[in-house]
Amino acid sequence: MKEFLQSKQEEMLYLIEELVNIDSGSYYKEGVDRVGSILKGKFERLGFIVNEKTEMEYGNHLVIQHRDAIDPKIILVAHMDTVFPEGTVEKRPFRIEGTRAYGPGVVDMKASLVELLYALMALQDAGYNAYENVLIVLNSDEEIGSPSSRPLIEEHSTGKDYALIMEPARKDGSVVSARRGGGRYTLIVKGKAAHSGIEPEKGRSAIEALAYKIIQLHELSDHENGISVNVGLIEGGSAVNTVSPNAIAHVDIRISEVEQAAILEEQIKKICSVCDVPGTKVTLEGEMNRPPMEKNKRSEELLQVIQGVGKEIGVKVMDTSTGGGGDASFTSANGVATIDGLGPVGGNAHSENEYLEIPTLTERTLLLAKTIQKLS
Template sequence: MTFNLDTYLQELEKLVNIDSGSKCLAGVERVGEYFADKFKTLGWKITRHNFDQTIAPCFEISNTDKEAYDVLLLGHIDTVFPAGTVQERPFIIKDKRAYGPGVIDMKSCILSTYYALEQLQAEGKLQDKAICLILNSEEEVGSNFTQTWIETLAAKSRYVLVIESARVNGDLVLSRKGLGRYDLEFKGVSAHAGVAPENGISAIGELAYWITQLHSLTDIAAGLTVNVGVVSGGTAANVIAEQAKAEVDFRYVNPQQIEQIERKLKELIAHSQQTGVKVIIQGGANRPPMIPNEKTKVLCALTEKIGQEVGVEVNWAATGGGSDGNFTAAIGIPTIDGLGPVGGGAHSATEYLEIESIEKRLLLLKKLIERAPQL
């Protein structure tokens, strides 16, 4: 089949111009239904999953009734952008790049996957291959309701290909850090800050101390980062703050680093700076690290060989960002990531897709889907 870039970009524009942040449930569902309808025309089996009322439906798309798969493809149909983002900055093309919310993370990636599978089917190259594509509706908020589903499908698959975008320099992704978060709530005692400050216990004061202590755990060389990214608290400048809250993100490469964070939290509770402050901690690790095994390295070698054949230089990157591939790699299934087009600026107003990368990256993915089951 001949690839038509203009048609591809017209389709991509429709998809990008749908607000589909994780909490924009109707928009996420529209994106999922768009792809479901396209795969229905190919005769593929579509299964909708409504895992929870707080997330949009997820889609399981397969060309087979078999219980096991040669290749499981992982994608997500939610973005990080709130309702109204499309109106502020809709899809545009400028200087060989396409821009818009979700253009590289990951609407173009799923669209490229559809084109690859459509072409393989038309060429008769999927007749003896069992393929399944997951479209997750809550990847950007942690896959809390979908992790078990993903792991169950991965456990009966030979290989997992994660269709997130390639890195800015074109690298594919071989390993990812594990990640997690904590929600912290501090409860102190309010008092007039000018008249009777000695009667108050500042929740904000205690939180400020915790921020510096938690940030001190960050060790870039060791792959551990801790970031207090969201804080709130207090009611007025002249009132000792009775309450404060914080949201903490952490990334790690081994379980000992989780233990290190947990020890610090226990130490902070036991030796608070503000006597009498109560602290409630919720959360923990929610994605294990994505670490390649020996079978993954064989899959990497095949990817590099195909790259030489299609004119794509294949190099591998490690990243601190998580994906659903973290789950599949952790249960031992060979998993590689970053098989979508090249782009950058994900999760920001500058998110972009390198248009010239689309066709070659599509061909790389297509040939890998075709040949991976032969390993």
């Protein structure tokens, strides 16, 4: 398989270039569906059945398994969307400089999509039937929290033994064994406008009321135990000489353990139920939308298998935790042994300098192929 993949590196890079040069931001359905159409054809030529789940707002999701598959025990999850809007590719298309490839979504995760495809090709070429033991979900909305694909991932991960998630490896090559969960809330405060010079006493400041809430919310953070509450965006008021009749705060929540979610949610609701400035009203919207991916006995055992495969092929596999959310949280919370970050190595995702370390492309594809083989 190693020789096969090394002979295919240039071909893999051509496909990555083709995918990168398609704008596929989460809200650009046409572009995401173009990526899906290309991949659908590639998988079908390998004998896989591709079930396209049609979406109206976001790109279509793909559920893929081989025509000879019978109750596969491994689920692989990857996403086809990026964070970049339509028109980005025209400004900075795919390019290679030295041993790195650049472009929007090159490592998060166009290269991972190609890695996944070629890992299965390598298994087929070598005569192993482990490709029959995988079910693949390619979704279109991961970068915005997987609002339409979460039920799909949860449905298809039920009953699986292992989940391999194709986010890129960290810059040092580590895979991801834990992720923080989280949610988003919006506080909407209504007050009463008044001229701040003529009759300020008749006003009820929504901004003042919101200020109390921001301080109270930030006090819920407990970084030692992996809890973070951050009011990252505020807006409000109509003029500098007017007592503010409205104010809004957008809040990001991060947790490290499942049990923290209900407790934190109750604390937030309690804070927002109290009126700090008489005459104002606070409305709370939002929810915890991603459970944490916790490192547990099942994931530890899966990690050891992957590290053993790495040792066989001369790749040292380290693991790490990350504060960012991802689809691994859904499979992990569903009781499936989960390891994330199985894509190639790269860095600066979501930025203009996003890059892929080209030498890791075939290396990580071999690691994935042999892990699937070992687990099967």
